Amino acid sequence: MNASDALNSSDAALAIGPLPSDRAADTGHLLKLAHTMREEEARVLGFPGNLDFDLSELAPLLGVFFNSVGDPDCPDASNVGAKPYEQAVLEYFTTAAGAAPADIYGYVASSSTEALVHGLAAARRVLPKACVYASDQAHYSVQRACDLLRMELVTVSSKPGGSMDAEDLRIQSFARRRITPAFGRGPGAIVVATCGTTMRGAVDDITMLRRAAMAAGAVYMHVDAAGGGLIAAYSDPQPNWSFAHGADSVNISGHKVLGLPVPAGISLVRRDLLPAARGGEYIAATDRTLACSRSGLAALLLWARLRALGTTGMAALVHRGQEMAAYAVGRLEQAGVNPGRFPGSLTVTFDRPPPWVAAKWHLACTGRLAHIVTVGHITHAAVDELAADLTTARQTAAA
Numbered sequence: 001m002n003a004s005d006a007l008n009s010s011d012a013a014l015a016i017g018p019l020p021s022d023r024a025a026d027t028g029h030l031l032k033l034a035h036t037m038r039e040e041e042a043r044v045l046g047f048p049g050n051l052d053f054d055l056s057e058l059a060p061l062l063g064v065f066f067n068s069v070g071d072p073d074c075p076d077a078s079n080v081g082a083k084p085y086e087q088a089v090l091e092y093f094t095t096a097a098g099a100a101p102a103d104i105y106g107y108v109a110s111s112s113t114e115a116l117v118h119g120l121a122a123a124r125r126v127l128p129k130a131c132v133y134a135s136d137q138a139h140y141s142v143q144r145a146c147d148l149l150r151m152e153l154v155t156v157s158s159k160p161g162g163s164m165d166a167e168d169l170r171i172q173s174f175a176r177r178r179i180t181p182a183f184g185r186g187p188g189a190i191v192v193a194t195c196g197t198t199m200r201g202a203v204d205d206i207t208m209l210r211r212a213a214m215a216a217g218a219v220y221m222h223v224d225a226a227g228g229g230l231i232a233a234y235s236d237p238q239p240n241w242s243f244a245h246g247a248d249s250v251n252i253s254g255h256k257v258l259g260l261p262v263p264a265g266i267s268l269v270r271r272d273l274l275p276a277a278r279g280g281e282y283i284a285a286t287d288r289t290l291a292c293s294r295s296g297l298a299a300l301l302l303w304a305r306l307r308a309l310g311t312t313g314m315a316a317l318v319h320r321g322q323e324m325a326a327y328a329v330g331r332l333e334q335a336g337v338n339p340g341r342f343p344g345s346l347t348v349t350f351d352r353p354p355p356w357v358a359a360k361w362h363l364a365c366t367g368r369l370a371h372i373v374t375v376g377h378i379t380h381a382a383v384d385e386l387a388a389d390l391t392t393a394r395q396t397a398a399a
Contacts (some may be wrong), residue, residue: 028330042382045372046363048196048227048347050259050317052376055301070287071277072107082296085303092306093252095265098244105243106268107289108254108299112226113252115267118290120145120190122249123220124268129187130177130220133213135164135204137197145326151190161342162202164193166212169364174215186217193221195241196228199366200340201347201373203228205211206247209256221246226253226265227373228345234318235344248273254302257318257346258309259376264298317376321346324374324383331387336394346374353391361386 013029039053068081072090090106097104109115120132131152134142144155154176157168169191175187191213193204206221213219223241225232229252232241243250254264267289277286309317325341328348332339337350349371353363363370372378372386 050375053259086299098242112265115265119249127188162200170212188218189213189216195225201345236327
């Protein structure tokens with residue numbers, strides 16, 4: 001049974017009936033699924049998720065209910081959450097994103113997309129009449145967030161390397177200032193910059209983008225750093241992506257680079273841009289999150305993973321990925337598939353291969369491009385085997 005078969009078992013096998021099932025049989029089924037997925041990991045090269053982790057020693061946590069209610073720094077009567085651990089995680093991510101913890105409000109979200117919505121909700125509060133500007137390389141969740149919040153999204157073109165074109169942003173934002181005048185000032189601009197674009201791993205320069213968007217008036221800068229925030233934080237030189245470079249809010253994935261058994265996201269917003277906390281008892285708890293009740297388990301797993309690595313281990317994890325990306329570029333050049341890589345990124349693009357290669361290696365493809373993302377579980381042997389398959393495919397096509 002391969003991973004696809006394991007995940008797509010028949011409805012009859014998975015149906016929940018009126019009577020209790022055979023628990024031992026179900027446990028065996030799920031453990032077999034886990035084993036199958038583990039075997040498949042070595043060939044998952046195309047998606048940005050680090051599968052090199054093992055937190056199985058924490059399995060007893062699955063027998064405990066961890067529910068964090070409200071702001072991470074406020075108490076709640078139930079006291080069944082994991083807020084002290086969440087605060088430690090947030091301090092780490094805030095520091096990595098170039099800010100002092102006292103200046104930033106944050107929380108552990110269910111995903112980086114939830115954190116993106118949280119950041120854009122803060123932006124709309126600051127600039128209620130502004131359009132949202134994001135590049136044509138932005139993740140589709142930006143469009144979804146704008147739809148949910150009823151914010152107008154303006155698509156800005158990107159440069160050949162994948163980063164947002166600041167000149168096109170200037171033109172687009174200036175045009176909307178002219179059609180919506182307000183006593184000499186435009187409605188402002190909410191810019192969603194990307195740190196680690198989905199397909200190319202490109203990083204938008206938020207210092208340059210803020211200057212360009214000022215054509216519309218005041219600027220709110222949100223950074224979608226789901227895939228690239230931790231990479232940028234440990235890169236040398238560090239790109240202009242963080243609070244230190246002018247961000248107003250940031251979302252970062254907790255699992256893509258770090259590696260976790262569950263999705264998680266980090267929402268970080270400048271504290272002075274949010275409404276003041278208004279405390280109360282139970283039904284009026286202090287809560288500026290989107291989720292209200294949140295997974296304390298995700299915070300505990302993040303804390304355990306970060307503690308096991310430390311900042312030096314996290315830096316080593318990123319640097320190993322960057323070295324692996326450089327190695328992949330060399331091997332894919334030898335295979336003749338025109339690799340490309342944004343400086344410092346773990347993402348390596350190349351010519352889209354035949355379907356059998358894409359299926360074998362779980363490659364993400366768009367148009368004429370495919371990519372791999374050299375997160376922690378990617379090995380030299382896997383890259384070598386991929387390069388051999390690509391060479392075979394190219395030679396077969398030429399024959």
